[in-house]
Amino acid sequence: MSDRDAEFEDWIGRARRAPVREYLQRKGLWTQRMMGDRGTACPACGGDDRFAINTRKNLWNCRKSGMGGGALAFEAHLRGLDALRGQDFLDAAEAVTGEAAPTRSQEPWDERQARLKREAERLAQRQTEITRAEASAAQAQRQFRERERTRAWKLWRDEGREWRYSDGERYLGLRRCEAGDDAALRFHPVMPFWHDGEILFRGPAMLAAITGPDADEQGRLRFSGLHVTWLDLDNPPKYRRVIAHPATGEILPAKKVRGSQKGGSILLVRARDEHGAPCAPCMIVAGEGIETTLAAWNALRATTPAALEGVEFRAFVNLGNFAGKARETLRHPTESRTDTLGRVRAAKYPGPEPMWPDDIAPVPIPPSCTDLVWLMDADGDQVRSDADVARGAARYSLHYPWLTVRVARPEEGCDFAQMRQSQGEAA
Ligand SMILES: [Zn+2]
Known part of the structure; x- marks a missing residue:
């Protein structure tokens, strides 16, 4: 050559x-x-x-x-x-x-220069078009989200009813996870259940206000969405409505979110000082669901009420709001799955290291709060939940360097809500 x-x-x-x-x-x-x-x-x-x-x-x-x-x-x-x-x-x-x-x-020098210039101009034009198209798509998405947020807010404020003495309060009583006066909960007697653009039925539902991650100048979290749980007080042990799709018979989840849940949370118990007056929290206890988080509050209130001074309780709505996205997925040590071609493959799961920086805002933690306790649901696969918890702890420590993140593990194989319930039944 x-x-x-x-x-x-x-x-x-x-x-x-x-x-x-x-x-x-x-x-x-x-x-x-x-x-x-x-x-x-x-x-x-x-x-x-x-x-x-x-x-x-x-x-x-x-x-x-x-x-x-x-x-x-x-x-x-x-x-x-x-x-x-x-x-x-x-x-x-x-x-x-x-x-x-x-x-x-x-190629003569001047011809080449002219050609490159034309090429550059064409690309610049193209870039302008792309930027414009992306900006208008983002604008349309913001408008859509804002409309959804407004709809959710109207359902909460105009249609939601007082929580006390409603079937919503009765529901939490049956689940043995009573809520206090601070809980951002309301009750809707005939909440429509939407699926694929149509209303399948209307029925009693527990409403919960999701707030954050945005806040106003005073640091008050902005309403961002509505968490809905359809209830059936004659259906133990969970007392949730069983919703079957009328055409396919498929069982649909009895919980839904309207508006946004990203970086949001539901306030369940406000932090209070030794005199019972609301105060800035020094600790936040958080779980994924309303029931799990309230069950932990009820358990602590019964056993060590003094330990609750300055402690706020929040439901983070979904695990992602705590654990966030993983930097990489890993091969599961024992689980496998069969792909569309019938081949058996190792299952993948999100690893313990957080994606950083990530594009999901964390739930806002005020500077007064030095401790975050995550209530772990241990009813899932141990490998996955260990990775989720490690990832969440790492993520919140990155976002809030002053924060100590701890994990409260329930008895193996059941979540806090179930634990509290079975304690009650045993008594
Ligand atoms: Zn293309």
Whole structure:
């Protein structure tokens, strides 16, 4: 091989291995949304969610055009070509490497400059269009979320009724997790249950206000959504309504959230000082569900009421609000699953290390609070829940460096709510 050939091979190699992300950044086409699960507009052919990048594999993919690959393939897509041949290939490799092909220097300097300028202008134009499209999509999403939030707020404020002496209070009594006067709970006697855009039925429901992560100037958390539990007081042991889909018979969850739950929580017990006056919390005890969290409060109130001074209780609505996203998924040591082709694979689970930085806001923890206690639901798989808890503890310590995060483990195989209930039944 001549020096010239070797130089050419090297150049081609650089083009083929070029990192897609850096290449897009260099062209001014990069957006953070390209990394997300949802996808975003394709810089070459538009749309709003067809394009995504896997930086680990150094590959991009455009679902609409069916194209994908490395930086060279992207350059082809950008030029509207299905494949790169001859001069097109050399042009593309020059664009990707930012170096002229070693084999050709025939193109007159001024022609080449004019060509590169046109190319740059076209790309700048494209970038402007993408930015505009993303901004308007984000705006539409914000408006949609705000409408949902307003609807949820109206259900809470206008249709929700006083909690005391309602079937909602009776429900928590049956579950042996009574709520105090502070709890952000209300009751709806005929709450509609929506599914796929239609109302399947209306029935009694417990409403809970989800607040945060946004707060006003005084630090009061903003209403963000409504947590709904449909009740059936004749259906022990959970006393929730069994909802079967009328067409498929599938059992649907008796809990729903309207509005947003990301970074939100439900206030169940306000912190109080030694005189019983509301105060800034020094500790927050949190669980995923309302019942679990209230059961812990009831248990502590019965045994060690003095220990509750300055302690606030909150339900974090879902595990994700505590545990967040994982940096990586791991192979489960014992579980397996069968994929669509019938192959048995090791199951994956979110590992103990948090994704950092992450894009889910944590539940706001005030500076007065130095301790966060997470009430663990131990009714799931031990490997997964250990990883979730470790991840949540690490995540909150990263967000709030002054915070000590601890985990309260219930007896193996049942959650706090069930534990409290069985204590009551045994007595
Ligand atoms: Zn495309």
